[in-house]
Amino acid sequence: MPEISRFLGMIIVMYYQEHNPPHFHVRYNEHRAAISIKDLVLLKGKLPTKVLGLAIEWAGLHQQELLENWALAKEFHGLHPIAPLE
Numbered sequence: 001m002p003e004i005s006r007f008l009g010m011i012i013v014m015y016y017q018e019h020n021p022p023h024f025h026v027r028y029n030e031h032r033a034a035i036s037i038k039d040l041v042l043l044k045g046k047l048p049t050k051v052l053g054l055a056i057e058w059a060g061l062h063q064q065e066l067l068e069n070w071a072l073a074k075e076f077h078g079l080h081p082i083a084p085l086e
Contacts, residue, residue: 002014002015002016002073002078002079004024004066004069004079004080004081004082005058005062005081005082005083005084006084007058007084007085007086008051008054008084008085009028009029009051010026010027010028010051010054010055011026011027011028012024012025012026012055012058012082013025013027014066014069014070014073014079015073016073016074016076017073017074017076018070018073018074021036021037021038021039021043022036022037022038022066022067022070023035023036023037023043023070024037024059024066024069026045026047026051026055028047028048028051031045031046031047031048031051032045032046033045033046033047033052033055035052035055035056035059037059037063037066037067037070038063038067040056040059040060040063054085057085058084058085061085062082062083065080065082066082068080069082
């Protein structure tokens with residue numbers, strides 16, 4: 001699972017040849033979640049409310065980069081790191 005960013009205890013990953021809709025995964029301690037890139041909504045899993053808000057804020061700032069990585073992952077190409085939330 002290629003890591004594309006890490007910040008505030010969150011690890012953001014994207015899997016190769018994943019199912020639609022385009023999304024990324026967030027790991028935070030024992031919590032796991034999948035978030036839609038286009039709609040910025042929780043698709044699966046659970047995160048603490050504050051962590052979910054920060055993950056969505058970050059994704060909103062980097063939507064285009066996430067979509068580019070999604071396209072790369074669909075073709076098994078290396079993914080590009082994305083700047084953390086500051």
